[in-house]
Amino acid sequence: xxxxxxxxxxxxxxxxxxxxxxxxxxxxxxxxxxxxxxxxxxxxxxxxxxxxxxxxxxxxxxxxxxxxxxxxxxxxxxxxxxxxxxxxxxxxxxxxxxxxxxxxxxxxxxxxxxxxxxxxxxxxxxxxxxxxxxxxxxxxxxxxxxxxxxxxxxxxxxxxxxxxxxxxxxxxxxxxxxxxxxxxxxxxxxxxxxxxxxxxxxxxxxxxxxxxxxxxxxxxxxxxxxxxxxxxxxxxxxxxxxxxxxxxxxxxxxxxxxxxxxxxxxxxxxxxxxxxxxxxxxxxxxxxxxxxxxxxxxxxxxxxxxxxxxxxxxxxxxxxxxxxxxxxxxxxxxxxxxxxxxxxxxxxxxxxxxxxxxxxxxxxxxxxxxxxxxxxxxxxxxxxxxxxxxxxxxxxxxxxxxxxxxxxxxxxxxxxxxxxxxxxxxxxxxxxxxxxxxxxxxxxxxxxxxxxxxxxxxxxxxxxxxxxxxxxxxxxxxxxxxxx
Amino acid sequence: xxxxxxxxxxxxxxxxxxxxxxxxxxxxxxxxxxxxxxxxxxxxxxxxxxxxxxxxxxxxxxxxxxxxxxxxxxxxxxxxxxxxxxxxxxxxxxxxxxxxx
Numbered sequence: 352x353x354x355x356x357x358x359x360x361x362x363x364x365x366x367x368x369x370x371x372x373x374x375x376x377x378x379x380x381x382x383x384x385x386x387x388x389x390x391x392x393x394x395x396x397x398x399x400x401x402x403x404x405x406x407x408x409x410x411x412x413x414x415x416x417x418x419x420x421x422x423x424x425x426x427x428x429x430x431x432x433x434x435x436x437x438x439x440x441x442x443x444x445x446x447x448x449x450x451x452x453x454x455x456x457x458x459x460x461x462x463x464x465x466x467x468x469x470x471x472x473x474x475x476x477x478x479x480x481x482x483x484x485x486x487x488x489x490x491x492x493x494x495x496x497x498x499x500x501x502x503x504x505x506x507x508x509x510x511x512x513x514x515x516x517x518x519x520x521x522x523x524x525x526x527x528x529x530x531x532x533x534x535x536x537x538x539x540x541x542x543x544x545x546x547x548x549x550x551x552x553x554x555x556x557x558x559x560x561x562x563x564x565x566x567x568x569x570x571x572x573x574x575x576x577x578x579x580x581x582x583x584x585x586x587x588x589x590x591x592x593x594x595x596x597x598x599x600x601x602x603x604x605x606x607x608x609x610x611x612x613x614x615x616x617x618x619x620x621x622x623x624x625x626x627x628x629x630x631x632x633x634x635x636x637x638x639x640x641x642x643x644x645x646x647x648x649x650x651x652x653x654x655x656x657x658x659x660x661x662x663x664x665x666x667x668x669x670x671x672x673x674x675x676x677x678x679x680x681x682x683x684x685x686x687x688x689x690x691x692x693x694x695x696x697x698x699x700x701x702x703x704x705x706x707x708x709x710x711x712x713x714x715x716x717x718x719x720x721x722x723x724x725x726x727x728x729x730x731x732x733x734x735x736x737x738x739x740x741x742x743x744x745x746x747x748x749x750x751x752x753x754x755x756x757x758x759x760x761x762x763x764x765x766x767x768x769x770x771x772x773x774x775x776x777x778x779x780x781x782x783x784x785x786x787x788x789x790x791x792x793x794x795x796x797x798x799x800x801x802x803x804x805x806x807x808x809x810x811x812x813x814x815x816x817x818x819x820x821x822x823x824x825x826x827x828x829x830x831x832x833x834x835x
Numbered sequence: 836x837x838x839x840x841x842x843x844x845x846x847x848x849x850x851x852x853x854x855x856x857x858x859x860x861x862x863x864x865x866x867x868x869x870x871x872x873x874x875x876x877x878x879x880x881x882x883x884x885x886x887x888x889x890x891x892x893x894x895x896x897x898x899x900x901x902x903x904x905x906x907x908x909x910x911x912x913x914x915x916x917x918x919x920x921x922x923x924x925x926x927x928x929x930x931x932x933x934x935x936x
Contacts, residue, residue, distance in 0.1 A: 478906055485913045489920065496924060501931035508860065508924055515867050515917060516855070522874040522910055529903070530881035 354399050355408040355421040357392035358431050358469040361385055366462030370455070379446055382458045386439040389465065393432040396473075400428040401813070404820060405830040407475070415475070415831050416536035422475025422831045425817035426672065430601050431472040433676055434594050437683050438465050440795035441590040444687050447788035448694040450584040457497060464490035471598055475831055477525050477610075478535045480602065484521065484566070488514050491595060495583050503582045510579040517565035517572075524558035527551050538831035541609050541824045556611050563606060567599030569657055570626040573650045577634065580646040585690025586792075588642065592649050593683030593796075597675055600656050604668070608821040613663030616747045620661030625752045628654030628759040635766045641689040641699040641774060644766055645682070648725065651759060652678050658756065659740050662747045669818035670739030673811060677724070677732040680799035684721040687793045688714060692774065695783040701773030708775035710782045715775050717793045722771065724800040726764035732803035735811070840880055847873030860925040864918060871914040875907045 365385025369378045399406050400423050408421040423431075442461070467487030474480050496507045529535055531551035532543050544552060561572065568576040576596070580588050607613050607620075631651025638644045656678070659671020691714065692707065693699045708715030724731035737760060744753040803810050820826065847869050854866025886899030 478909070482909060482913070485917070489917065492917075492920060492924075496927075499927075501928055504924055504928040504931060508863075508921070508928070511917075511921060511924070512855065512863060512867060515921075516870065519867075519870050519874045523877050525906075526874070526878040526881040526903075529878070529906075530883075535902070535906070 353406075353408040353421075354392070354396050355406045355423040355473055358389055358396060358435060358473065359421075359466050361389045361392055362462040362465035362469065365389075366459045366466065369458035369462065375455075378455065378458050382462070383439070383442060383446070385462060386435070386442050386465075389435045389469070390432070390439050393428065393435045393469065396423055397425070397428040397432045397813075399423075400425045401816065405827055407831060416534050416539035419479050420475040420536065420538075420831060421473050422538065422827070423473045424827060425813065425820060426601070426604065427472040429672070429676065429813060429817060430597070431469045433679050434468050434472070434597075435465065437593050437679055437796055438590060440792045441586045441593075441683065441687070443795070444586040444589070444690060444789050444792035445584070447786040447792065448586075448691070450586075450694075457494070460490050460493040460497070464494065468594065468598055472601060475537050476535055477528065477537055477540065480537075480605075481518070481521055481525060484598070484602075485518060487595075487598065488518065491591065494587050495579065495591075497583070499582065506578045506582055510575050510582075513565060513575040517562045520558050520565075521562035524555045524562060527555035527558065531555060536831070537605070537609055538824075538828040541612075542828045542832070544611060552611070556606065559606050559610075560603065563599050563602040564623075565599070566596065567603055567653055567657070568596050568627075568650050569653055570623055570630050570650075573627070573631070573653075576650060577643060577646045580649075581640075581642055585642075585693045586687060589683050589686030589690055592646060592686045593679045596649055596653055597679055600653060600660075600675055603657065604660055604671070604821070607660055607663075608668060609824050609827065612822070612824060613661070615663045616749060617661050617663055620657060621749055621752050624654045624658035624661050625755045626654075627651070627657060628756055632759045632762045632766070636762065636769075639701050641692065641701065641704075641770055642686070643699075644770060645685050645689060648763065648766070649682060651763065652682070652725070654759070655737070655740055655756060658752060659743065662743050662749065664743065664747060665815075665818045665822040667740070667743035667747065668821055669811070669815040670736070670743045672814040672817055673739055673807075674736040676810065676814070677736040677800065677803060680796050680803075681721040681724050681733060684793055684797035684800070685718065685725065687789070687796065688718045688721075691785050691789045691793070694789075695785050696780070701770065704774040704780070705777035706775070706779035708771075709779040711785060713790060714785060717790070717797050718775065719771065721797055721800055722767040724804065726767055727760045728764075730804045732800040732807055735804065735807055739811070836884055837880065840876060840884070844873045844876045844880070847876065860928065864921045864925060867921065868914070868918055871910070871918075875910055875914075878903045878907050878910065 372378045406423040410419045467483050470483035531547040565572045635644050635647035656671050656674050659667045724733035727733045727737040851866045851869035854862045882900035882903030885897045888894040890898040890901045
């Protein structure tokens with residue numbers, strides 16, 4: 352089996368097997384084993400992609416651009432590895448506090464989502480990306496609505512409808528690109544796009560950017576997000592919050608590096624990025640519930656990642672990628688803490704909670720560390736992520752945007768302290784137990800920010816390599832099309 | 836022919852958007868379906884409409900472009916699945932409404 356297919360095939364088979372298995376214990380066993388295997392496979396793929404630039408799988412051995420290819424470069428492999436790791440940790444949190452809504456089919460949906468996500472990261476074909484997006488989204492619709500109440504079903508409908516419209520725009524964008532360039536293979540597109548007529552390419556790129564923008568929740572396309580992420584059981588929301596929007600961010604990176612590379616700062620995207628940061632954080636300040644505050648912060652942080660992309664230099668892309676990886680760990684950890692609180696205390700409302708740090712010192716710590724990291728306090732990974740982005744921004748001469756991003760960090764700190772004073776300080780509540788396994792899950796993702804903060808040099812090297820390779824799509828194209 | 840199809844795409848998108856902005860779930864689902872059909876037609880247009888013969892060796896020119904048709908087939912299947920899901924979701928909302936009185 353080719354290494355590039357493993358992170359898609361393993362979850363797919365695991366999910367199918369889980370649906371067929373009769374007992375709950377067996378399902379969990381297979382599910383966790385499959386999740387672990389997926390982590391191993393995707394980390395191995397990172398090592399391969401680092402050594403060989405692009406790991407290619409040609410389906411049916413048809414040469415590109417005639418057949419469908421998987422082309423795992425360092426960017427895709429890194430995303431797939433972190434996604435699989437976070438999925439495994441989230442699965443442990445779900446095992447720790449089984450939710451009544453998660454019945455036998457849950458594992459099928461969960462692993463299907465993982466397969467769709469990894470497929471989206473690894474495919475080298477734009478239409479195939481559309482298909483994997485749909486696989487991912489259908490699975491997420493399923494997980495979102497599993498055993499829902501009427502109000503939840505109504506909110507989920509909004510989520511499904513907005514994502515469906517975005518997917519349709521994606522399809523139209525692919526059609527226009529095909530009309531202009533005559534290919535849907537990303538490597539082939541990157542080679543032939545400069546010669547195509549801009550009259551078709553520009554609207555196509557715009558439509559794709561809007562479609563990915565909805566999925567990434569950038570300004571002004573984020574309205575669906577805060578409602579949707581309040582619906583599912585806590586750990587599922589933690590995974591959605593950590594990973595789902597990042598698939599959109601990944602697609603934006605692919606669009607503006609491989610397909611239609613930016614050369615230097617792109618003013619429209621910079622503006623969108625700054626507005627995303629500002630509106631997200633302002634939305635968060637207005638909320639009174641832990642999960643809602645954290646959901647709005649996802650939007651705000653997406654702004655930083657898009658800012659890195661918009662600057663259009665390899666250094667800025669590396670900074671943006673570092674930011675993406677850092678944020679996935681931090682955000683999932685925060686939402687897993689909120690999930691633990693909700694599962695044990697039955698609410699996430701700041702008014703109803705107090706003194707959690709006194710009752711659960713370790714829970715307080717595992718909230719405080721990612722929260723400080725999110726705001727960019729040294730020596731955590733969030734500090735380095737912001738330093739890299741700010742440095743790249745100043746080099747590109749975007750002083751205003753950099754200033755805005757620093758102001759947003761302060762507001763982030765403010766709303767994190769709001770959660771902390773509201774839920775974690777104050778008189779101690781009647782203590783409810785939080786299972787050790789849930790702590791293990793939180794630690795699994797939370798430790799990333801410590802490791803990358805104190806010794807993240809190797810991760811920076813990886814993202815810098817990935818960004819340099821993105822800046823030179825010629826090599827990618829040659830490797831993918833080489834088999835002709 | 837191109838112009839007619841282009842106008843049809845515009846009509847489908849416009850009608851779909853109008854239905855989507857309504858309040859009733861069923862109208863919204865139909866609206867989403869119309870938009871999806873508009874997108875499918877766009878893909879067909881993208882391949883050009885000049886081909887009159889099947890794209891097989893030995894067939895005379897002009898041959899049809901097979902790729903858009905393959906893409907549309909995939910998109911139709913996905914659209915069908917999601918429409919079914921949306922209808923099930925709508926039905927569930929309706930059923931829950933009755934449960935809750």
